[in-house]
Amino acid sequence: MVLYTTPFPNSRLSALHAVSWALISPCYCLADRLLTPFTSIASKCRQSDSRCYLQLLCILLFTPIYLALLVAALPFAFLGFLLWSPLQSVRWPYIYSRLEDKGPAGGATLLGEWRGTGTARSFCFATANLCLLPESLARLNNVFHVQARAKEIGQRIRNGASRPQIKIYIDSPTNTSISAASFSSLVSPQGSDGVARTVPGAIKRTASVEYKGDGGRCPSDEAVNGLASGDLTNGGGSPDEACIVRIGGEEGGRPPEADDPVAGGQARNGAGGGQKGQVPNHSQRDGDSGSLGSPSASRESLVKARGAADSGGGEPAANSKLLYKTSVVKKAAARKRRHPDEAFDHEISAFFPANLDFLCLQEVFDKRAAAKLKDQLHGYFEYILYDVGVYGCRGCCSCRNCCGCCSFKILNSGLFFASRYPIMDAAYHCYPNGRGEDALASKGALFLKVQVGSTPQDQRIVGYISCTHLQAPLEDSAIRCEQLDLLQDWLADFRKSTSSSSTANPEELVAFDVICGDFNFDNCSSDDKLEQQHSLFTRYKDPCRLGPGEEKAWAIGTLLDTNNLHDEDVCTPDNLQKVLESEEGRREYLAFPRSKSPGAGQKGRKDLLKGNGRRIDYILHGEEGLGPDWKAEVEEFSFITQLSGLTDHLPVAMRLMVSTGEEEVA
Secondary structure, X not given: XXXXXXXXXXXXXXXXHHHHHHHHHHHHHHHHHHHHHHXXXXXXXXXXXXXXXXXXXXXXXXXHHHHHXXXXXXXXXXXXXXXXXXXXXXXXXXXXXXXXXXXXXXXXXXXXXXXXXXXXXXXXXXXXXXXXXXXXHHHHHOOOOHHHHHHXXXXXXXXXXXXXXXXXXXXXXXXXXXXHHHOOOOOOXXXXXXXXXXXXXXXXXXXXXXXXXXOOOOOOXXXXXXXXXXXXXXXXXXXXXXXXXXXXXXXXXXXXXXXXXOOHHHHHHOOOOOOOOOOOOOOOOOOOOOOOOOOOOOHHHHHHHHXXXXXXXXXXXXXXXXXXXXXXXXXXXXXXXXXXXXXOEEEEEOOOOOOOOEEEEEEEOOHHHHHHHXXXXXXXXXXXXXXXXXXXXXXXXXXXXXXXXXXXXXXXXXXXXXXXXXXXXEEEEEOOOOOHHHHHEOOEEEEEEEEEEEOOOOOEEEEEEEEEEOOOXXXXXXXXXXXXXXXXXXXXXXXXXXXXXXXXXXXXXXXXXXXXXXXXXXXXXXXXXXXXXXXXXXXXXXXXXXXXXXXXXXXXXXXXXXXXXXXXXXXXXXHHHHHHOOHHHHHHHEOOOOOOOOOOOHHHHHHHOOOOOOOOEEEXXXXXXXXXXXXXXEEEEEEEOXXXXXXXXXXXXXXXXXXXXXXXXX
């Protein structure tokens, strides 16, 4: 199957499309700008914001101007539309982009790391709804500045994924689990007076580098920037290994000394200027210093800063070496530290997982925002598919049950996929049964086949990933179920059409089969019973689910209450993480199950509701059709707060451990 690197088959059609869009674009932008103040004032007045009166004044002053300009641009937009519309019938359904990385984290290098024998291999998946709509529509969800958000989102994801993977386990009679979010450090937090505080016990916790509301760099960045010197054992290394720090552990390592932490000025003076310890996963971009100098610098980076400061120079101190050279234990030993009530670790994390392999995104509708997001993510992900979907009156799908006609599509599917591993094949299908406002977007499913290794016999080891976004309105349960049926049929057809089984092409081994996306229904609402009982959940496992209508105790909702997105209590990843760790915080800042009953508003029902909010973003994994005697088991599951203030959804991530029948017993 061919991966399409341009939207059209030849350069002449691409040039015609550029001309048509140049004629349409002024009208499109003016219409968006004309509607934006009205959606903004609706959002502000809904929050009882006094600034809505100022917004009313702006509407009265500028609306006539924009309206006049819009009328003047309409004739040109009409000519552009006559040229643009027929071109959509030959447009490819996605654009494939590759920014070749020849470093140790490049796709070609990764393929040689796993041969399908011996030790197991872990793969990390994440999914997120970014709400990158046209500005006027995005503000209905209380998020603003689409273009700036796209760039900031890309930077945060890239910096979170490229940091060292460090896990700190605490040996305690009352705590046998991995430390919260795997990102605790040995640096003590500062109080409001700037004095370092000592936390009781051997572990001292610190917040990550503060985020500024405008996405700029914080004053504390200088204390972190340039502190990448030292010996970082596993930064950017194999996903199967993580530098695990034990406090009072069984590996013979002594606990770090609980000495007084250094102040910010001391850390700055002791900074090393080298880049030796920097994670080699990506090239440097604006706002990025290997995940150290960015607004989303990790807590491990601050630990690193402290180690450099303690040494009085560029060489790491003994304490720093302990943090980064403490034994890299086998997975069997790590499992002894897992949650006693669960077969895998689960957490609310302030960061995207380190060594993230695959990223599935939804609602990346705006083309300019998608291009900015792509540019940022290419600093870490070598392979990207974007601008997925169809436009105009083109038939939605080629399935046997499709009627061949669809409503006019103004927006694409909003799906976006990024991978560290090579993409072998891709296919997109548009759901033909969209209704209402959802019918204006080509919502559908994107299917991908990636290569993750090869056996000593040169058999390819592959994985299948599906990304989707289902119908949104509450009353459309039947439509969502039909879409889930189509999703399963399309996936079966995709696997059949892309499988390789011949003498010239040795049979491929399937390592995993994962489905990600925004399903727009939850597993605890009585109004979503039809979807909860769908056959998809018998073929694929949901790590957060016990059964239809029954969630695991640690699972939380992924849909945030849009009225409170920008409250001070949740405006940074650390703040949102802390809030969501409490039942009261979840009740205030998460959206809860909706009701079709009139007058049953969410705010009035929250005190009566049980549960942890609406979880509508899913990562499912299948166990059928994998390699012989192969197993795929969840190793970690995370709810991520790193995009706080940038979207109305919580991203979720899952680390899947793939083991073979030949795995060595530790």
